[in-house]
Amino acid sequence: MDHFLYRNGVLHAEDVNLTEIAAEVGTPAYVYSTATLERHFRLFDEALDGMPHLVCYAMKAASNQAILKTLAQLGAGMDVVSGGEYARAKAAGVPGERIVFAGVGKTREEIAQALAGGVRQFNVESEPELALISEVARGLGLTAPVTIRVNPDVDAKTHAKISTGKSENKFGVPISRARDVYAEAARLPGIEVVGIDVHIGSQLTELAPFEGAFTKVAELTEQLRADGHRIDRLDLGGGLGIPYQNTNEKPPLPFDYGALIRRTVGHLGCEIEIEPGRLIAGNAGILLARVIYVKEGEGRRFLILDAAMNDLIRPAMYDAWHDIVPVAEPEPGAERAVYDIVGPVCESGDTFAKSREMPELAAGDLVAFRSAGAYGAVMASEYNTRPLVPEVLVKGDHHAVIRERPTFDEMISRDTIPQWLRED
Numbered sequence: 001m002d003h004f005l006y007r008n009g010v011l012h013a014e015d016v017n018l019t020e021i022a023a024e025v026g027t028p029a030y031v032y033s034t035a036t037l038e039r040h041f042r043l044f045d046e047a048l049d050g051m052p053h054l055v056c057y058a059m060k061a062a063s064n065q066a067i068l069k070t071l072a073q074l075g076a077g078m079d080v081v082s083g084g085e086y087a088r089a090k091a092a093g094v095p096g097e098r099i100v101f102a103g104v105g106k107t108r109e110e111i112a113q114a115l116a117g118g119v120r121q122f123n124v125e126s127e128p129e130l131a132l133i134s135e136v137a138r139g140l141g142l143t144a145p146v147t148i149r150v151n152p153d154v155d156a157k158t159h160a161k162i163s164t165g166k167s168e169n170k171f172g173v174p175i176s177r178a179r180d181v182y183a184e185a186a187r188l189p190g191i192e193v194v195g196i197d198v199h200i201g202s203q204l205t206e207l208a209p210f211e212g213a214f215t216k217v218a219e220l221t222e223q224l225r226a227d228g229h230r231i232d233r234l235d236l237g238g239g240l241g242i243p244y245q246n247t248n249e250k251p252p253l254p255f256d257y258g259a260l261i262r263r264t265v266g267h268l269g270c271e272i273e274i275e276p277g278r279l280i281a282g283n284a285g286i287l288l289a290r291v292i293y294v295k296e297g298e299g300r301r302f303l304i305l306d307a308a309m310n311d312l313i314r315p316a317m318y319d320a321w322h323d324i325v326p327v328a329e330p331e332p333g334a335e336r337a338v339y340d341i342v343g344p345v346c347e348s349g350d351t352f353a354k355s356r357e358m359p360e361l362a363a364g365d366l367v368a369f370r371s372a373g374a375y376g377a378v379m380a381s382e383y384n385t386r387p388l389v390p391e392v393l394v395k396g397d398h399h400a401v402i403r404e405r406p407t408f409d410e411m412i413s414r415d416t417i418p419q420w421l422r423e424d
């Protein structure tokens with residue numbers, strides 16, 4: 001459920017009319033609902049009620065500081081994957097002890113940055129990384145709290161590009177070698193082992209793969225404890241999917257996911273961390289766009305929008321489906337038409353939907369891409385020298401621009417011309 005509903009014939013974000021946002025900010029633009037963000041965070045928080053836990057929002061999904069602050073004020077931690085995300089989380093007021101640092105390629109600088117600023121733990125993905133963290137921590141006179149991310153070799157049954165828990169993926173250490181890696185960690189002077197980490201993929205629409213992974217983590221916890229390691233914390237990653245299509249697709253709810261966690265690892269007495277991104281932000285955001293032209297092609301009609309693949313890459317990159325709805329509520333029985341929905345970028349991959357049946361639209365009409373809050377704005381680029389898409393946050397009947405659209409001058413002034421090309 002979300003807070004984007006038709007009211008008086010117009011799609012609203014909470015109590016704000018989207019045509020008004022389009023008039024003020026222009027299109028394309030992302031619009032987020034505070035109530036939806038808060039609701040989704042609370043669903044996870046409540047699903048783990050009774051177990052010591054921390055919900056660490058995977059900020060890669062949507063990382064505007066206003067979104068981070070909204071969640072941090074409810075008690076969220078953050079899952080960060082780069083020095084940039086770490087700096088953003090800190091700038092949004094998240095304390096170091098609520099930040100977990102993930103990623104297969106942490107650099108010396110990023111490790112030092114997080115140790116100096118405070119970090120709840122590093123989720124370590126390899127032996128060389130473990131050695132480097134130990135070295136950097138020693139250099140600073142500190143000990144680094146770590147979990148080791150294990151790769152359980154479980155099929156997440158999701159899109160290949162976002163599946164991470166199979167042995168062929170670059171993530172984590174093979175679970176079969178985990179005991180050796182923990183033994184190595186225990187020998188390193190700058191390392192303090194605090195737990196185990198696992199994350200098998202994103203947009204999971206069934207619980208079974210989670211169950212497979214968490215069961216393996218529970219077994220490993222007991223083995224590692226028997227080996228003398230302190231395993232107090234289990235970071236179970238993110239990955240719970242959302243319904244993208246207005247169909248019968250019904251991914252499991254956070255409540256069911258929480259019950260699974262309780263059943264598989266609840267008896268171990270560990271503190272539980274989870275890292276949901278998409279389920280918190282996905283349905284909390286839409287991409288607002290305007291029809292530029294309706295073009296008659298050979299045997300097809302193109303709806304050419306002012307949003308393009310550079311603003312929302314998911315359809316081009318993962319063949320993802322996003323519902324695209326008119327902002328003006330169609331009258332009952334309104335004409336329908338079949339469109340290929342495309343953007344203005346100069347490649348055929350700039351296609352949002354093929355042969356999509358929807359209410360008939362005309363040039364100038366506004367549309368909203370639903371479920372675009374996660375992996376939308378954060379994956380946007382300036383391809384074709386199109387300005388980075390702006391972001392707006394709504395709360396009740398208030399709204400605020402939380403990231404401005406850059407001007408052409410701002411964009412092009414970042415280039416510098418070397419001396420040998422200057423003509424002055």
Ligand code: LLP
Nearest residue numbers: 058199202203238239240275276277278375
């Ligand atoms: N934790 C780790 C270690 C991750 O790698 C990810 C996502 C998450 C948590 C959050 O997963 P979520 O709850 O959002 O599924 N750009 C792709 C998704 C990439 C996901 C990458 N890792 C997309 O648009 O579908």
